[in-house]
Amino acid sequence: MIEYKILLSIQTNEFYSFFDNMTIASITFLAWTSAVIAALLAVTTIIFSQFNERLIHRVNDISKEIQALMSKRENHQLIIEKINEIIYLNANKKVYKSTLYYFFFLSYLSGGLWVLSGIGYILDQVNISSGDLTVIVLAIFAIFLTFFGLPIILFQFNRNPALKVDNKNRTSLSNLISYFNSITRISNELIIKDYIQPTLNFTISLSGKLMISSNQQVPISNVTYIFECVGKSNSKQIIKLKSNSAKKYNEYKVKPLNKNENNFEGLYNIIKSSTYQNLYVFSPKGEAIATYKLWISSDSENKISLNIHEYFNMSPDSYIIKALTTKKWLHVFQAENKQNEYKLIKVK
Numbered sequence: 001m002i003e004y005k006i007l008l009s010i011q012t013n014e015f016y017s018f019f020d021n022m023t024i025a026s027i028t029f030l031a032w033t034s035a036v037i038a039a040l041l042a043v044t045t046i047i048f049s050q051f052n053e054r055l056i057h058r059v060n061d062i063s064k065e066i067q068a069l070m071s072k073r074e075n076h077q078l079i080i081e082k083i084n085e086i087i088y089l090n091a092n093k094k095v096y097k098s099t100l101y102y103f104f105f106l107s108y109l110s111g112g113l114w115v116l117s118g119i120g121y122i123l124d125q126v127n128i129s130s131g132d133l134t135v136i137v138l139a140i141f142a143i144f145l146t147f148f149g150l151p152i153i154l155f156q157f158n159r160n161p162a163l164k165v166d167n168k169n170r171t172s173l174s175n176l177i178s179y180f181n182s183i184t185r186i187s188n189e190l191i192i193k194d195y196i197q198p199t200l201n202f203t204i205s206l207s208g209k210l211m212i213s214s215n216q217q218v219p220i221s222n223v224t225y226i227f228e229c230v231g232k233s234n235s236k237q238i239i240k241l242k243s244n245s246a247k248k249y250n251e252y253k254v255k256p257l258n259k260n261e262n263n264f265e266g267l268y269n270i271i272k273s274s275t276y277q278n279l280y281v282f283s284p285k286g287e288a289i290a291t292y293k294l295w296i297s298s299d300s301e302n303k304i305s306l307n308i309h310e311y312f313n314m315s316p317d318s319y320i321i322k323a324l325t326t327k328k329w330l331h332v333f334q335a336e337n338k339q340n341e342y343k344l345i346k347v348k
Contacts, residue, residue, distance in 0.1 A: 038110075044103050048154055059086055059162050067183045076194045080217045083163075083176075083195065087219065090165035097167075104151040111147025115140055168246040172222040173281075173289070189290045189311040192281055196220055200227050200239065200306040202271060208263035210254045212330075212344060214241050219248050224282040226320055227294070227306055229274035237271050238323045239330050241344075252344035254330065272296070272304050279308060280316050286324060288316060 062082050069079050118140035122133065163179040165171050171179075176196075180186050192198070201213040214225070221244050229237040254264055277294035295309040316324070330342035 044099075045150065045154065048100075048103075055089055058089060062086055063162055063183055070184050070186070080195055080197075083218055086163050087165050087169060087171060090161055090163065091169040100151075100154060103154065107147045107151050111144055114143045114147065118143070166221065168221075170219045170221040170244075170246050173220050173283070174222070176218065176220065189292075192290050193292065193308050193311060197308065198225050198243075198279070198281075199308075200225075200241070201303065202268060202305075203303045204265055204268040205302070208265045210264035210268055211251060211347075212239065212254060213249065213251045214243075215249045216243065217248065219246050221245075222284045223289075224284075224324065226280040226282065226316075226323055228278040228280065228320065229271045229306075230276055230278070231270055231274045235270070236319055237267070237274065237330075238319060239344075240323050241329070245346075251347040252329075253347060255343040255345055257341050257343070268304075272298075277306055278314070279306070280320055282324060291316075 062085060066079055066082050069075075069082075118136060122128065122136055125132075128136075162182070163171055164175045173192075173196075177188055177191055180191055180195075196216050196218050198214065198216045201215070203211045203213070205211070223243045225241045225243065227239045227241075231237075254267075256262075274296075277296065279292040279294055281289045281291070283289055291312060291314045293309045293312050294306045297305045297307060299305070326341075329344040
């Protein structure tokens with residue numbers, strides 16, 4: 001107990017010594033620097049407020065345009081362009097947040113310095129009237145509210161945007177669905193079919209190398225696509241893709257687990273000649289969101305594309321569930337219960 005009192009006494013003496021050694025010179029210098037800092041904070045506040053105001057107004061205007069287009073059932077491509085414009089307007093969040101954190105740090109540092117200087121100034125006065133003390137304390141409190149309250153206010157700007165975009169300039173499927181539902185009534189199946197439009201392309205080279213590319217009209221994250229090609233004797237080719245890229249177009253190289261396999265022309269022909277094709281869309285939790293029948297289009301002999309044809313209600317079978325839970329991306333199930341697995345390596 002005695003040791004605690006001694007330690008407390010030492011800390012108290014050091015506290016008073018710190019303020020006792022503070023002079024008017026440091027407070028004067030702080031006043032000089034604060035004039036520059038306060039000007040910068042004021043300019044930053046104006047920029048932030050104008051930026052957010054214009055952003056909110058523009059996004060609201062685009063949302064009204066989208067609502068009008070959807071009510072008239074006009075072309076989907078124009079709506080897709082406006083959705084991507086909203087994502088673009090909400091882009092560069094990383095820079096925005098970094099600037100905001102810098103503002104937060106500078107404002108709190110300045111506020112803390114002024115509070116310490118104010119306490120030191122009061123303690124430096126030998127005889128101070130109650131009126132002077134009241135004015136000084138209120139001035140310190142005003143500075144405290146300014147420097148500590150302003151960042152909190154700025155953090156409230158655009159906290160609930162119409163369409164949430166992450167730091168990689170993507171939106172999640174759930175956010176996109178919520179956005180559409182906020183302006184009109186539309187099913188999840190139509191949102192994916194008409195406005196995301198996921199497609200899968202296969203290109204075979206003369207040397208037998210197989211390239212797979214995926215494309216979607218809106219950069220979507222937190223969704224898994226499973227493409228299924230079913231051929232004769234119920235043989236299946238299953239391709240699983242997780243959409244987490246900020247790009248709408250991605251390319252992949254096919255890598256076999258069997259090192260002796262280096263020609264994929266047979267696999268390409270099997271997919272090309274498959275009897276029917278399906279697409280399953282899953283949430284990050286593995287919940288089925290929508291299923292579609294696909295159709296194959298071909299630009300040339302060495303390139304085919306899988307495109308959404310129509311929505312149909314079908315529960316995924318055991319093959320799809322197995323592909324969903326494994327880390328392998330491409331599976332070939334043959335009639336004799338033989339299975340080949342491949343990896344897909346993203347091309348940068």
